[in-house]
Amino acid sequence: MLEHIPKTMKAVVYPRPNEFEIREVDVPIPFKTQALVKIMSSTICGTDLKILAGEFPGVKFPHIPGHEWSGEVVQVAEDVDELKPGDKVGEEPHVGCGRCRRCLEGLYNLCENYGNIKKGHAHIGFTVNGGLAQYCCVSIKALHKLPDNVSYDEGAFTETVGVALYAIERANLRPGESVLVIGPGAIGLAATQIARANGASKVVLAGTRDERLKLGLELGADVLFNVNKSNDPITDLKSIFDGAGPDVVIEVAGTESAAELAIRSARRGGRVVLAGSTSPGRRLSVDLSVIVRGHLDVLGSVANPKWVCQKAVELIAKGHVKVKPLITHHFKLDEFGTALKTFKEREGGAYRVMIHPNS
Numbered sequence: 001m002l003e004h005i006p007k008t009m010k011a012v013v014y015p016r017p018n019e020f021e022i023r024e025v026d027v028p029i030p031f032k033t034q035a036l037v038k039i040m041s042s043t044i045c046g047t048d049l050k051i052l053a054g055e056f057p058g059v060k061f062p063h064i065p066g067h068e069w070s071g072e073v074v075q076v077a078e079d080v081d082e083l084k085p086g087d088k089v090g091e092e093p094h095v096g097c098g099r100c101r102r103c104l105e106g107l108y109n110l111c112e113n114y115g116n117i118k119k120g121h122a123h124i125g126f127t128v129n130g131g132l133a134q135y136c137c138v139s140i141k142a143l144h145k146l147p148d149n150v151s152y153d154e155g156a157f158t159e160t161v162g163v164a165l166y167a168i169e170r171a172n173l174r175p176g177e178s179v180l181v182i183g184p185g186a187i188g189l190a191a192t193q194i195a196r197a198n199g200a201s202k203v204v205l206a207g208t209r210d211e212r213l214k215l216g217l218e219l220g221a222d223v224l225f226n227v228n229k230s231n232d233p234i235t236d237l238k239s240i241f242d243g244a245g246p247d248v249v250i251e252v253a254g255t256e257s258a259a260e261l262a263i264r265s266a267r268r269g270g271r272v273v274l275a276g277s278t279s280p281g282r283r284l285s286v287d288l289s290v291i292v293r294g295h296l297d298v299l300g301s302v303a304n305p306k307w308v309c310q311k312a313v314e315l316i317a318k319g320h321v322k323v324k325p326l327i328t329h330h331f332k333l334d335e336f337g338t339a340l341k342t343f344k345e346r347e348g349g350a351y352r353v354m355i356h357p358n359s
């Protein structure tokens with residue numbers, strides 16, 4: 001039996017920067033290539049804090065946030081036969097226009113029509129409304145079917161794991177190579193597990209707080225490295241990798257110092273993927289000879305293109321990437337304020353908080 005879809009729903013709305021409220025708004029109706037999804041699990045990440053603070057270019061207020069979520073398809077547009085009501089899906093936020101050169105190359109995360117809704121571009125939870133609401137209407141390009149054994153909570157990490165997987169793909173990691181992951185957040189812990197699953201010989205997870213790092217051991221890191229406890233982090237890190245440094249560095253911490261550490265600790269001829277600083281304003285000061293004479297491949301990585309998220313879902317389904325240990329708190333949509341505070345202040349050892357708009 002088809003589910004009854006209400007006319008209005010509850011949603012988190014940012015009326016202007018630094019303010020939020022729970023509002024009753026219209027449930028959107030899917031048109032052309034879209035599906036309406038009943039949101040079951042929706043998490044918040046560091047980027048949501050930047051969006052709320054008004055620091056993310058392209059976000060217009062009032063705005064419904066939420067770009068890492070999962071749910072059940074309840075309605076599809078007439079032209080959609082790829083998904084049907086009842087399907088369980090996880091979401092990725094980037095929907096390319098599908099007509100610019102980058103999109104035609106498959107790199108829709110780099111769409112040249114960013115923010116241009118008329119041309120078909122959407123960045124869910126950024127330039128268009130997101131999933132911190134009871135329902136969300138998005139292009140089916142953003143949706144990935146979840147295997148039966150993947151729960152809604154796990155499915156909400158479709159994008160997070162996808163970001164980590166793409167950073168590893170950018171690094172061209174090969175079995176037997178050593179890896180340093182900088183940044184023990186959700187993406188870093190996913191990257192740690194993917195490096196492990198790819199046959200890395202050694203995975204070191206670096207960060208600045210022991211309580212964030214410790215989950216790394218459970219999830220496949222061989223060594224934890226607290227940067228704040230070292231007088232000379234570069235030498236100390238290199239020494240963990242036989243004095244030479246790691247073959248591959250994945251930086252997902254998003255600070256200048258993390259990016260510099262990434263570049264300066266890689267082995268000569270190594271590959272460094274910088275994936276943490278996704279909004280403007282951060283600057284590097286690195287001796288260029290470290291890159292030039294060090295023969296480094298320094299690569300930027302943002303979000304993910306090319307169906308990477310579907311592969312991420314498969315990694316979750318197969319147990320190669322465990323995301324359940326990252327979820328420390330659960331909230332209802334009405335409790336968004338508490339959820340946000342808990343996440344921001346890391347109250348009660350908060351790692352990732354999960355919001356359930358329909359419970």
Ligand SMILES: [Zn+2]
Pocket residue numbers: 044045046047048067068
């Ligand atoms: Zn995010």
Ligand SMILES: [Zn+2]
Pocket residue numbers: 096097098099100101102103104108110111112113
């Ligand atoms: Zn495009």
